[in-house]
Amino acid sequence: VLPGPRPRQPPLLCTRTGPLPPLQQPRSVSVRSSQHLAAFGVPHDRECGGSLALHLLPACPSQDRQCLWGDVREEELGIRIPRPLGHGPSRFIPEKETVEVGREDAAMHALFADAFATLGRLDNVTLVMVFHPQYLESFLKTQHYLLQMDGPLPLHYRHYIGIMAAARHQCSYLVNLHVNDFLHVGGDPKWLNGLENAPQKLQNLGELNKMLAHRPWLITKEHIEQLLKTEENSWSLAELIHAVVLLTHYHSLASFTFGCGISPEIDCEGGHTFRPPSVSNYCICDISNGYHGGDEHPGSPAASLPSLCEVEALMEKMKQLQECRDEEEASQEEMATRFEREKRESMLVCSSEDEESAPARDVSRHFEDTSYGYKDFSRHGMHVPTFRAQDYSWEDHGYSLVNRLYPDVGQLLDEKFHIAYNLTYNTMAMHKDVDTSMLRRAIWNYIHCMFGIRYDDYDYGEINQLLDRSFKVYIKTVVCTPEKTTKRMYDSFWRQFEHSEKVHVNLLLVEARMQAELLYALRAITRYMT
Structure with missing residues (x-):
């Protein structure tokens, strides 16, 4: 000094x-x-x-x-x-259970250094994702490539598209971060007054943005043609691929932000207060997210016994399902019937439980048609068409298309998908040496089922055996209407599991959602090209 x-x-x-x-x-x-x-x-x-x-x-x-x-x-x-509003990087995870900056190991320190060099800050998303360092490394590498490396779109377009995507879910945390980045790279402040003030080329992307976020199954080659063949404000194929990847990235990252209760940093809007500390031990953000001061964490004695039974029951179901697999295999007709049944039932799962979520700041100026959302679809009894993965898959079709038009990004996305899907520590709560592949596949396929995507080789009857109602409510909310996620919903499933395991669930939700959106968009682009 x-x-x-x-x-x-x-x-x-x-x-x-x-x-x-x-x-x-x-x-x-x-x-x-x-x-x-x-x-x-x-x-x-x-x-x-x-x-x-x-x-x-x-x-x-x-x-x-x-x-x-x-x-x-x-x-x-x-x-x-100012003082922080809240405690730690997440409203859902106690600060003492997150990684404390300055006490991380060498590998995590290297990740923090990469994040700081890339983002210019060590944000709370990183501090929660670091529960799973292997995934975080892939995530940071992909996001850095999309936002900062050579690509079809100029830098200010990339951040503006991120704003458009995050705003679809009223994710003011991500919107505010990218507003700052947009201005930092020379973006026109007038564009931030509303989408109608942005170039017509970006305005034309608004329709695709809202369909990807809420009803990707409605995207057709005609929507792609409108973007590519508009005379004065047309997109190139490479630009459109870049934009689609950015949109899906930030739709899914909004899911992670709400699903893990990410708190704004102290220097961000909503991350600080000038009021003196309250005599109470909890803050207004806890109240607005369904937490009223009682300790509902699995460690409380009242929760321990039923939660322990829940873990044991889940492991027993996994064992029984494996035995049934070994003994008999359902016919293709039966598998198709079970898929359609699960798809219909997923429409009946109420994603928000009519709970009050955190009041969102108004970010509606960044997108149009604020009434358009997933809930409108599910409540009108409309039918989600079936998308057969064997007809168009990421591995056989989407990967090569992305890599051809936006080199290296297909490889980065593929690596990130595989890490999230295959990530395991062979543990379930307090149990070790557990094969969790059946459970991970059920979560992934349930998300794709909600989007109408069917895998012919999967028995969808397993989903109802492995995922209880409270877990399904949480999954559907985080994936379809993440802005409605509450702490009570986060606490209500897998009560005896570690917070790192719940973050792992969110990684599965993020990547399964992103891949589902990509599949619909890339299939439409492929049909346009052929």
């Missing part, structure tokens, strides 16, 4: 003016801007600057808890000091 008067001195790294004991100095530092690094002779290259900033990061977001702000209030009289 540099002593002395402020005028004509290098910018201070710390708000304190007096000396500190040596052991306290690193913990009381808060970087104010990247210019301060240059003031101390630190090179401005990404690797070095990012490394130093990451080293200081544990102190930066929490200086209000590690510095006594009395001297600041005396010096800066009249300046209100």
